[in-house]
Amino acid sequence: MPTGTAQAGRAALPPLTDGPHRRRLGLVALIATFGGLLFGYDTGVINGALRPMAAELGLTPLTEGVVTSSLVFAAAFGAMVGGRLSDGWGRRKTIILLASLFFVGTAAVVAAPGLALLVCGRVLLGLAVGGASTVVPVFLAELAPYEIRGSIAGRNELMIVVGQLAAFIVNAIIGNTLGHLDGVWRIMFAISALPAIALFFGMLRMPESPRWLVQRGRTAEARRVLATIRSEERADAELAELATNTDSEQHQRVLGWRAVLTNKNLVRILLIGIGVGIAQQLTGINSIMYFGQTVLIESGFDESAALIANVAPGVIAVIGALIALSMMDRVDRRKTFIIGFTLTTLSHLLIGLASTLLPVGSPARPWVILLLVVVFVGSMQTFLNVAVWVYLSEIFPLHMRGFGMGVSVFMLWVTNGFLSLYFLSLVDAVGITGTFFLFAAVGALALFFVWRFVPETRGRTLEALEEDVTTGAIYTR
Template sequence: MVQGFSREPGTEGPLDEVPPAGLRKIRRWASVIALGGFLFGFDTGVVSGALLFIKRDFGLDAAEQGAVVSVLLIGAMAGALGAGRLAERLGRRKALALEGTVFLIGTALAVLAPGFAVLLVARVVLGLAVGAASATVPVYLSEISPPDIRGRVLSANQLMITVGILVAYLINLAFAGSGNWRAMFAVGAVPAVLVVAGAMLLLPESPQWLILHDRPDRARKIIASVTNDATADRLLERARQRRARHAGEESGTAKGTGRRALLAPAVRPALIVGLTLAAVQQFGGINTIIYYAPTIIEQTGLTASNSIFYSVFIGVVNLAMTLVAIHLIDRWGRRRLMLISLTGMGVTLVLLGLSFVAGWGSGMPLVFMLLYIIAYSGGLGPVFWVLVGELFPPAVRSRGSSVSTTTNWASNFVVGQAFLPVVQAIGQGPTFWIFAAVCAGALLFVARFVPETKGRTFEEVDAALRSRFHPHTPAPAR
């Protein structure tokens, strides 16, 4: 669990130290934590169907429709940027509970919105919640995970994001006949209540946070609850030795705060990879499909209700392939999945663009969108959120996750705001070809700079990062 569960070279693996009952407890905790990812997914997906009816009720033009979608991302950027400091001060558990509470407030505002202006405010508040949760959840999951199952545990976040998107699509479909977009938003109150209750009643604090805040006795109690007293003592001693061994280097990263800490030379390779992958995940086009799938399909000649119905298939495929990725991520590794994923995304985006340019009808664009989702959700989708929890040193992990997630939301905002105007300017086909070019560049970046992190301790990940960014510089003595 946490760095306390990280394997030291030459010692027994963490799964030898955590009995089956302890692993079941860790998985239960992960399920509750990942409800924060469900909020992310639900609010991302629900607007795609609701927008078809909001634009009718409020008389929105294309720019206003884009604002309803993308103003959430402004709030999400602010929420993600502040999440690192919040999680450091309050702890991961309390931060997650607070984020669920803010989501409830935003949901109430959206349901009761009398007009466009109040709806925008509601979307900003919702964005604060989902942005902060998207930064908090990977850190929390990372800090309760033994390395051998860390990929699967961290992938629970992406799994719940996809479940949230699918549930949102199904809710949209259920209310499509009546056009009741307020009810679509209202359903989001249910998972928000579960997040608040689960965080306060079922979850422990992260042992890593307790160790970093000089509360080893509480950390020992939590670790012992999933192992035993002797193992807890040994793992805490291991954590103390690690902190002492890296005191010079990590104090160099931690003496400064925020930006200074993350720009320290020891952290820079992790920061570059985190920020680049955060941008690529959005500029590769995923949320143009998630946000605008019904709108894209509607433009091929189908009705609004039929467009929502067919978009449900996208949600089902997204969920199914995420489950496949979870099965493979601790077997094939993060790097291999990303390389395959980016290749598939680039090819399908080229074909999707061609289907619009050549006028292949409503069927082929839907097929290529589904193939694109298969490629994305089987690799880049879950892997990015796993790496956010694995790349950064423990002392700045929450800050690193925060800035990476902020970059992800900022990129999401740019793409969400620009997509419809760009489509109007150059057409759907060329727009998707731009996304394909981004995937090609990302493929080269991953091949050159992103190491494998499967089953590795932070020390091993750090050494691999350094060797890729500075191949002729020997790693520091450990």
């Protein structure tokens, strides 16, 4: 339940109203989430581009893993750097820089004559993806009213899965119509230059986060921003709350790791953020999104059919994200996490059982495994992916938000990177059966972690959450 502080803060704020300011907030969220669209496309495009790329450039299984995981490991560092940069430089300027990195990285990959430049381009894309994964959710959470913060911040995850679905569809169309051409994979990558350009020019006209502006002492500018995305009465009330909260914490403007480690409550919330991020990745969701074609071929589909069938998880991911957004402001975060990890763990068990009971060569085997993969992806997107990114964007106090988000997402991406690097080797070693039984065991541990340690955040303003985290009140249930 919300604390007394949270309830008082909520009562002091006038209710939300409709009007031009709501449409303006929607436009700002739309433009910012082009960062999520690029995140999704650049991580998903490798799913169909890897095989023709490997054939043209003579890649080995090891160098295929390097090409795939180079983006993911770079994203870990991009998350750390992006979070810190956005604290000092601003959320808006950082997103504009990330748009430039997306474009330059895409150009390098498309023009790459060999492995070296290809990996360099993937590293640039990874830095942009990691930065976007940290900065965009924080930007959205800080712009959104607390009543609809979940659905506004969650739009970024929706755009991520839309980007992945777009990559799967583009791969399927180009792969089956132009697959005979040399360099077909370059066309698949080149498509992502378009949303990068849209993000760059769109963000030039978008406002800065009002919470970041107040923290930097630019109160008048923050008032002007709030007046464009709130009613006049609500803008004044929120500005007063922001100013009061900032004045009470002038002595701890932006905290680095040394300052965080001296406060046990901040250490605890940082460890919870790290744990939630790692748990999300240990479901293996991105292994499916990166190597789904390989999993389906292993299940019994031929290469062309697998490329087309791979669209199905992308479709269910978008549907699940839409359902998640509708629930985000009505269902508690903890309940959502518990349902999600329960369903994904059961999905892993069923995939392992299906691959055991249905022999290789059985006509039912590929279709049953595809159905269960779709169920798994749908469970992830409906109950975990959107909720995790929203949760990470809201649990950290303002003075450590960029740092806390950066560290948590860094660990998320490192976990993702190791899974990307070794997933194909794991499938080769123990097959689909052993791989998904292993994911099921890890999922059970994640479920216990959420039940035992993760506090609730829904229904509180960011300022009320900040006080509860700093004092430790958020941990009392």
